Amino acid sequence: VNSIGIVGSGIAGLHLALFLQQHSVPVTLYSDRTAEQIRASRLPSTVARFEHTRARERALGVDHWSALGHDVMWTRLYINGEPPLTFRGDVSQPWSFVDMRLYLATLLGDFEERGGEVIVGAVQASDVARLANEHDLVVVASGRASLTELFPRVPEHSPYTQPQRRLCAGYFHGIENPEPLGFYYTISPGQGEIFQAPFYSFEGRVSNLLFEAIPGQGLDVITQLRYQDDPRTFEATVLKLLREHVPIVYERVNPKEFGLTRPLDLLQGAITPTVRRGYLQLESGKFVVAIGDVHVLNDPLLGQGANAASHAAWVLGEAILNGSLYDELFCHGVEQRIWAYARPVTEWTNAALQPPPHVIEVFVAAAQNKAVADQLVDNFNAPQRNWEVFSSPERAASFLRQFGWNAPASTLQSSELRAA
């Protein structure tokens, strides 16, 4: 019997577990929490799921949220400069924003209801060798610290050694959403980014605000304030930052209703973008594969992480269906195929943390040409295409020429971000 052990019940672990279950491969899922504990936990992340991920959900029969009328049909970019720059891009295939506690708990329930074996308890790095003896292959799909450290960092693909943003994400009442639903992506030059998205959560529709603050700058105050010390001051600070940096969201706030939905619906933290090796060999000779954040951890700036993790689960799942032996040839092939997708995601994200001037020129063009705006936004579902657009001034100029925009690359290089 070809048995797979999966450590971790995030999107990567669950998509892989459900995929293997669907194909009758024996699989055991090791989760550090029950579905009920996941529902009761602190906000873990704020994830946008794009069409390629949603297509996999349909294939797995876990497409529980498409019928809610909660799909997001467009994105508005707003650059809080002097003057401000803004454009709206419509997507050809809607995005979905669902509270990941709801999402993961529901998928874990699906897996169990279909007869899946779940073993609840924390797995540490020291447990992996034992699990490897019980399965033909162990997959690590959990970024718990001791598990992460099993896989060596790849310096060549990890340009940063500390966080480039400090994060504060929370769900709020009191922000009116236009119809159809849209996502607001604000860049405040020199300060960071602020995202506002309608999320489907335990109380129905709420508004997520995610602050991506450059450490030490003005936005960073909200990543350091403790909500529980003084909820009113915290919420007042959020409103002050919205007013200063995101007037187009602030104008939709109803101050009387505004407030964090629940104390647990808040997340503050920071990550260091890190690419690690995608597999390791144990002393026994057996191999262990890593997927998701434990393999490739990017800043959430471009919303690609959960989608890339789901993609990686699929690549590994298909390799398991096709393969017979979990040796270095297998692991290397899987790592290569996962990295072929994840590399442009990683390079685009790392570049966007310190955006070069030609990026702004593309945004200027998008503000004047709706087709450019639509393409840029739609490319979030095919991130390698946006990396092709943004990877150099020449690429940006080449992209814009397709839309009849003939600014030379030299112009793109001379544009600059200016703070408001």
Add this chain to the structure above:
Amino acid sequence: VNSIGIVGSGIAGLHLALFLQQHSVPVTLYSDRTAEQIRASRLPSTVARFEHTRARERALGVDHWSALGHDVMWTRLYINGEPPLTFRGDVSQPWSFVDMRLYLATLLGDFEERGGEVIVGAVQASDVARLANEHDLVVVASGRASLTELFPRVPEHSPYTQPQRRLCAGYFHGIENPEPLGFYYTISPGQGEIFQAPFYSFEGRVSNLLFEAIPGQGLDVITQLRYQDDPRTFEATVLKLLREHVPIVYERVNPKEFGLTRPLDLLQGAITPTVRRGYLQLESGKFVVAIGDVHVLNDPLLGQGANAASHAAWVLGEAILNGSLYDELFCHGVEQRIWAYARPVTEWTNAALQPPPHVIEVFVAAAQNKAVADQLVDNFNAPQRNWEVFSSPERAASFLRQFGWNAPASTLQSSELRAA
């Protein structure tokens, strides 16, 4: 105008030139020789062309040799051990062996007749920067020493620092060929390999003998003898080696007719298997791409070089049709796609130069199971499949289990090559 300059008129350069010409991309081919000079040159190599390469020839309209009735339908492996081991595998798609001087000169003529621009003259490394200014992209498809040195060796993929075989290849009269035509692949344990193949050359059908001699062993004498010093001694030595090492070929020799076809139909030399970077950036900022032997040079032991070079030309050609800018993103993507194919070729070839015991056990199975033999031989057209078979004892056992052969991996590890 998007203009491509190709340096080198080997199979990689010509397949790329013909591909781009077919798709109306302006292309200039820099060849160190005219078609007539190529025809008049010394034997450059002895190439088997497998189906994937022949399919590209049909697509390019340069399939000039399929109608000759010269296709090779099977391969016989012969291990000159005690006792000898032999099996025959039939191919599902025939192989073609054509004198590369005829082949390359004809394709160069095709390119010119279709209006292609050819500039004849040697190109040195110092010329590349100038050519780069005249074209949007320069492709180096020639392994001339000074050009090769432009591209850094990749030690990680180049385990050898000196030749593992010394080579002697020649065309001979006086070896009878069975019908349908077949290829004889002999392994003489501890000595090296000897190949005999029917080639279509200037005089019609001739027999190629390729000696792959382990340096310093008995076979090596033929790589050191100078034909022009004493043709009779040279030919007598060839016969003596055939009699000792390849009795199943020797028995088809007619000694009265046996002899080298022409003094130019002989090649002696040695190569160090080397993988180099697939592109470089010039001081001007422009990029230059390498394809074929200048990028990946393998020992000819497994006959993959020309086929991999043609594959690389196709990958690059399609990328040129799809792409717009020849920047690092473009070059890196092309290098990755070429290496995805070339890596198993390289690893299989490098392993076959020092074959581990489990390889012999696979051959033992092939001698008893025709389906195994056919699959191994057919896999020369899909080399990654043979690397999957041979890369470890466990992989070999897994492959054989598909054919109902249940030797455990431990048995495979205990087999050994024994000299006759």
